[in-house]
Amino acid sequence: MTTGAYADAIKAFDNADTVEVTAESLYQKARCYVCINDIDSAINAIEKTFEIVPDDILLKYDLLVLEQITILIDCSKKLSEEGLTAADVKHCDSLLQAAIKQFSELIKIFEAERHTKLKR
Numbered sequence: 001m002t003t004g005a006y007a008d009a010i011k012a013f014d015n016a017d018t019v020e021v022t023a024e025s026l027y028q029k030a031r032c033y034v035c036i037n038d039i040d041s042a043i044n045a046i047e048k049t050f051e052i053v054p055d056d057i058l059l060k061y062d063l064l065v066l067e068q069i070t071i072l073i074d075c076s077k078k079l080s081e082e083g084l085t086a087a088d089v090k091h092c093d094s095l096l097q098a099a100i101k102q103f104s105e106l107i108k109i110f111e112a113e114r115h116t117k118l119k120r
Contacts, residue, residue, distance in 0.1 A: 006032040023052040027059070039070055064106055068099040 013029040016022075030045035046063045053059065075092040078084070 006036045021048075021052070023049050023056075026052070030062070034066070039066055039073065042066055043070070061106055061110060064102065068102050071095050071099045 009032045010029055013025045013032070016025050026045050026049040030042045030049065033039070033042035033045060043063065043066050046059060046066065049059055050056070050063070075095050078088060078092055
């Protein structure tokens with residue numbers, strides 16, 4: 001899909017939401033935002049989805065992943081700036097290490113959940 005197609009899909013979901021806001025439309029809109037690299041809007045859409053389905057564990061995973069991606073993007077921008085201090089680099093390194101650890105934990109939890117469901 002092209003960026004324009006995702007923008008069109010977002011508009012279609014917005015139009016559908018004027019009739020009835022559904023978790024599915026909000027979630028699909030979030031996916032479109034991710035595809036066009038609008039992570040903040042994706043997070044916003046996921047948070048709105050939580051208002052409709054607060055116990056959805058996969059939404060929680062998606063939100064946590066998007067939050068970690070935001071940290072990675074912010075660090076990448078910061079590290080590309082000129083005039084960084086050693087403290088800046090150290091701070092970004094600690095954020096990146098925490099994000100990697102969070103991703104690892106999410107994968108372990110997700111795999112455990114999936115394994116438990118498969119045993120049922």
